[in-house]
Amino acid sequence: MAVHEILRMGDPRLLRRAEPVARTGTPELDALIRDLFDTMHAAGGAGLAAPQIGVNLRVVIFGTGEVLTRYPDAAPVPPTVLINPVLERLGQEQDEDWEGCLSVPGLRAIVPRYRALRYRGLDPSGQPIDRTVEGFHARVVQHECDHLDGMLYPMRVRDFSRFGFTDVLFPEGLKPSDD
Numbered sequence: 001m002a003v004h005e006i007l008r009m010g011d012p013r014l015l016r017r018a019e020p021v022a023r024t025g026t027p028e029l030d031a032l033i034r035d036l037f038d039t040m041h042a043a044g045g046a047g048l049a050a051p052q053i054g055v056n057l058r059v060v061i062f063g064t065g066e067v068l069t070r071y072p073d074a075a076p077v078p079p080t081v082l083i084n085p086v087l088e089r090l091g092q093e094q095d096e097d098w099e100g101c102l103s104v105p106g107l108r109a110i111v112p113r114y115r116a117l118r119y120r121g122l123d124p125s126g127q128p129i130d131r132t133v134e135g136f137h138a139r140v141v142q143h144e145c146d147h148l149d150g151m152l153y154p155m156r157v158r159d160f161s162r163f164g165f166t167d168v169l170f171p172e173g174l175k176p177s178d179d
Contacts, residue, residue, distance in 0.1 A: 002035050003042045004053040009104045015150040018051050018058045021083050024126035029059075033081050033124055036061045046077070047140050049147030052103050058084045060144040063137075073151045074136035082129060085121035085145050088130065089114040099143060100166065101152045106172075109163035111156050113139045 001097055007014050021029065032055060040048040041060060055090030063077035093115040100108045116134040119141050133141065143153060157163050 002038060004035055004039045006039065006043060006048075006052050006102045007054055009101075009152055011052055011103075013056070014051060014053065014103060014147070014152060016056055016091065017150055018056050018148040020050075020058050021092075021122075022084060024122055024124060029083075030124060032057070032059060033061065036081075040102075042104050043111040047144040049144050050140070051147050052152075058148050060085065060141075060148065062140045062144050077137045077140055080129070081124050082119065082141075082144075083122040085119055085141075085144055085148070085154060087142065088120075090116040090118060090134075095135075095139070099139070101143070101153055103142065104154060106165055106167070107154075107163070108166050109154060109157045110159060111143075111153050112158060113142045113156075117141065119145075125176070 014023045023029070032050060035053065036048050036059070040046075045078065046064060047060065049061075050057045050059040059081050061080065062082075064081040065076055067077050091114070094112045095115050096110050098108050099111040115138065115156055116132070118130070118132045120128065120130045121127050146156075147152070154163065
């Protein structure tokens, strides 16, 4: 178990399309997942993708299982390991909300995301995951899975008047979550 350095925007490794995981249930994959959770918790994030620690594999983790103080109105997102995810949007409706990212520290922006989606993939032992979600849960999954395709949230910003440094945007200390 180890806490890794989180790559920051500008690092070309964040712009690659991650490779599928060929085998689940391996000691190497188990170690990667432990490291992702250790790194996410140390950084105070709500999710993390393998490419953010320099591992070019289609693995994301997200969720805390509890209400986050930064999102008191959001339902808790169950802690999840999602391998080789496939996202399917359910409808065209989008919501806009504040996002941050551990790879883009100190900045926030309003980002559009699909309101509802179905996601599928594998858990660490290779068992299928198939969930239909909406709201904050859907936002977190989309954000993390974007990392697997070399996409950072600033690439989705439509209105740069609503993009800036957290301490300037929220001088009273209101802080939307990282990742």
